[in-house]
Amino acid sequence: MAGEIGHFSLIWVLVAAAIGAVLPQIGAVKGDTRLMQLADRTAYVQFLMALAAFAALTYAFLVSDFSVSNVAANSHTLKPLLYKISGVWGNHEGSLLLWVLILTLFATLVSWRGAKLPLRFRARVLSVQSLLVFGFVSFILLTSNPFLRFDPAPFEGNGLNPLLQDPGLAFHPPMLYLGYVGLSVSFSFAIAALLEGEVTPLWARWVRPWTLLAWVFLTGGIALGSWWAYYELGWGGWWFWDPVENASFMPWLAATALLHSAIVVEKRDALKSWTVLLAIIAFSFSLLGTFLVRSGILTSVHAFAVDPERGVFILAFLAIVIGGSMALYAWRAPKMVPSGLFGIVSRESALVVNNIFLSTFAAVVLIGTLYPLFVEASGAGQITVGPPFFEYAAAVLMSPLVVALGIGPLLAWKRGKLPKAMQIVLPALVVALIAGLALVWSQSGGVVMTAFGLGLAVWLLTAVFAEIASRIKLWQSPGNAFGRLRKITRAQWGMSIAHAGLAVIILGVTVSEAFTDEQLLVMAPGDSTMVAGHTFTFDGVAPVAGPNYSAVRGFFTVAEGDDFVTTLLPEDRVYSNPVMNTTEAAIYPLFTGDLYAVIGEAAGGNRWSVRLYFKPMISALWAGALMMMIGGLLSLSDRRLRLGLPTGRKKIAVKESV
Amino acid sequence: MINRFIPLIIVLGLFALFLARMNSGENPKELDSVLIGRAAPQFELASLQGGNPPLTTADLKIGKPVLVNFFASWCVPCRAEHESLMVLAGQYRVPIYGIAYKDSPDRSRAFLTELGNPFSKTGIDQNGRVAIDWGVTGVPETFLVDGDGIVRYRHWGPIVGDGLRKRLVPELEKLR
Known part of the structure; x- marks a missing residue:
């Protein structure tokens, strides 16, 4: 029954999306308020119906209703609850349904938070959104319907x-x-x-x-x-x-x-x-x-x-x-005529630099990703574009961006005050920097690049702190600095934290790439080895049974000198449905880095192939990403930026001059 | 102001590329074999049928095209393509040499007893060394070798569906 409800709801989403895509747009052209107001209502209907469809599929997964072919193909009764739920979107059909659900959710949010948007504009935004929903739902219904039935239903599913x-x-x-x-x-x-x-x-x-x-x-x-x-x-x-x-x-x-x-x-x-x-x-x-x-x-x-x-x-x-x-x-596009001007040295220019590098990088990644297709289409054989290409591009394009990123926030809006000579040499400096970097990167690996990466990270971190310090006039009048610190807006904190997050990521990438200690070896119980100052002792293996897998678990005792640090328990799992081998690395994060152990194949004679790593500062990668997210959320929580609460320009201008 | 058309032109170009690649019918997972146009690698494998002479490179140079098929009893797609091999051996009268890849001889023999034996000779490649020389990426894989021992075509994956009629047989006819 759930399958039919879901299917039916999905058809309703399609109908509502069709109405919501066409009528409000006509309304916007003709200036018909009633038609434009339909945009909001159809957005709500789409969301509720998509939610019903998604709930129906989730229910089918939860009760393991294998008469629904999607459930039979991707679930299993023995699967833990969390994975029964995540199985809903762990496949093509379900993930599209999730996509549609989120699409309608965002349309609803726009309608709800954007109540202050001019009606005509809102109607147009929502009708475009409905058009997207229409496209995706027709895709689901015509080629990837998750609610199709199996008759007769199988007794057991294939598993995830x-x-x-x-x-x-x-x-x-x-x-x-x-x-x-x-x-x-x-x-x-x-x-x-x-x-x-x-x-x-x-x-x-x-x-x-x-x-x-x-x-x-x-x-x-x-x-x-x-x-x-x-x-x-x-x-x-x-x-x-x-x-x-x-x-x-x-x-x-x-x-x-x-x-x-x-x-x-x-x-x-x-x-x-x-x-x-x-x-x-x-x-x-x-x-x-x-x-x-x-x-x-x-x-x-x-x-x-x-x-x-x-x-x-x-x-x-x-x-x-x-x-x-x-x-x-x-x-x-020709209608979009700019009215404002800004000097070459200004925050705006810095943002343009940011855009040039980021979009160039995106273009390079696009070319690298699709290049094998070009080559194959031209009949010149098969190639793959590997990490060296992308890493090179990242180093060459992101390094100047990071340098500019340090300076940008320090520049004033509209017209900044780098010394005049600096204005002239700046473009030259950027070009020279890129050329130099390309050379350095191609000629040297190792130490130079590590030093360079660290330099970038430190530069950016310092610049972020310098920016905050100058904002609160820490050096000019330290007495009131704390008071000024409290006046920094959340949007500004957001920017600083996100930028510092990038610095932390660069730090993590550089240090973990350069100083990882790695050992691949065959160990028998009782053997021990040194990895980056830590003694890993292999204590043997034991079989383990999980809910839907069986595993071999390795036992490693890690000590630093005579001090016990931890035990690492990596597993080599064989899942039953479908039959598949996975490795579960054991990771113990220390402040300085991660201890990482993987157990591989049996090498005969009770010996096992193992891989042991010490990955210094690798957590900085995810800590940096988290900082970026926190920075973004802080900015979002700023009153001025709150979703759909447009305030007049004048008020903002006043705030900025404070 | 021609600039504003650039994004559109790039996008249209990309779509043309995508469409062309999708209609090419090629599997991106399938890697071109580097052996095409070269002599088959040297090998000598013990026969699956005990007492028979070994399967060697010399068996490939018999003046007419032959097929070399890597298979294993544990491989489900091999089971699926077996019928095509039987057709090739029976209807098209092409000698097929089987190479049992990483499999116990007993099981390989049982596999052929159960499904029928299309192979004129079968070698055992228990540690998979010969498969490495041939650049086999997985079983089943089938190579078409001409009368002089030069590899002419590699069929990647099982010969199923219209793979036999549309891909393998035309390559075979070209050599005949």
Whole structure:
């Protein structure tokens, strides 16, 4: 019964989305208030019906209703409760349903928090959002319906891929989707602005919090994914430049650029058409990710079951959404005339620099990801683009960005005061820096790059503190500094913390890459070995039985000198449904870094192949990502930025001059 | 102002690329074999049927095209493609050499007894060394070798569906 309710609700979402996509848009053109008001109501209906559909599927998973084919294919009665729930979105059909649910949720939020938006604009935003919902729901109903029945129902399900049976991964997709789909709001705002033919500072003020919200989730989703890779895949890596990782990284880069360029629109009424384009690009990257995962044109560890029919459908949908919005952009962009000006040395310019580097990086990642397709299409054989390419690009493009990032927040709005000579040499300096970096990177690995990375991290951290210090006049009048500290707005704290988070990530990447101590060896019980000053003693193995797996558990005692530190219990699991082998690394975080142990195959004679690592400061990666998220949330909680609460420009201008 | 059309042009170009790749029918997981156009690697494998002469590289140079099929009794897709191998051996009269990959001889023999034996000769590659030389990425994999011992075509994965009629047989006919 639940299956039919879900199916039926989903059809209702489709109907409501069709109405919500068409009528309010007509209303906006004709100035018909009643039609425009339909946008809000249809948004609520879509959300409630999508929620019902999602609840129905979740229920089917919870009670293991194997007559629903999606449940039979992806669940199992013996699976722990958490994974029965996460199994709902751990497959192609269910994940699309989650996507739709979040899409309608955001539309509802826009309708709810955006009550103060002009009706015509809101109607346009919501109708674009409805159009997206319509596209996705037709995709689900036509090619990927999770509610299809099996008759007769099997007695037992196939189970969920064991790699996905992990708490980190239970929450990774929803987080990521909140980010991907959150960018749809920025997209809808951009399309509405193009339709209206104007982008105002007020528009940027509405768009920024939504982008920020999406960005926070996207940051969290990516961080969770890399954390999962680190402890689950069992070889100590955390980022692989896999096409689908790149697909999540590109929208992140675009969203980061968008966050910053929207500031310029808001403050200076410039960069308008660029910002609109970025909003479209950011969401297009999200859609591209969905396409790459499901079309099967690239290999990836993340690929869902491939079905050409689905691929063609998504491609057609993408062509309409992305192609259509780019065409709209080409038509309307000339209307976006900037009114504000700013000097070469100014905060605005720094933000432009930020945008240039971030979008170039996104473009490079795009090219690297799709390059194998180009080569194959041209008949020149098969190639893969590996980490060295992306790491090189990251080093070359992100280093100057980090340098600029240190200076940017110190510059005044509109017209900053670097010495005049500096103004002239600055572009030259940037070019020289890039050229020099490219050379250094290609000529040396190791120590130079490590020193360089550390230098960047320290530079950025120092600059963040210097910025706060100058804001509170710590050196000029230390007496009142504390009082001024309390006056720093949450948005400013948010910026500083997020920027410091980036510094922490750079620190983590540099130190963990350079100083990881790694041992691959075969050990017999009683053997011990030294890893980065810690003695790992192998005490043997024991069999373990889990709810839906059996495992071999290794026992390692770790000591530093004579002091006992911890016991590490890595496992080598064999899941029963489906049969699959996974490694569960044992990780013990110390302040200075992680102790990491993996148990591998039996090597005969009661000996086992093991991998032992000491990964210094690796936690800084996720701590830095967390700082970025906290920074984003702090900014969001700032009164001035609160969702859909546009305040007049004058009031803000007064606040800034304080 | 031509700039504003650039994003549209890039997007359209990408879509054309995606469409072309999706319709190419190629599996991105399938890697091109580097052996194509080269002599088959040297090997000598003990026969699965005890007492028979070993399977060696010399068996490949018999003046007419032959197939080399890597299989294993534990491999489910091998079971699926077995019928195609029987058709190839019976209907198309092409000699097929089987190489039992990382499998116990008893089980390999049982596998062939159960499903029928399409192989004119079968070698045992218990540690998988020969498979490494051939660049086998997984079982089943089938190589088409011409009369001079040069590898002409590699069929990746099981020969199922229209893979036999549309892919393998045309390659075979080209050599005949």
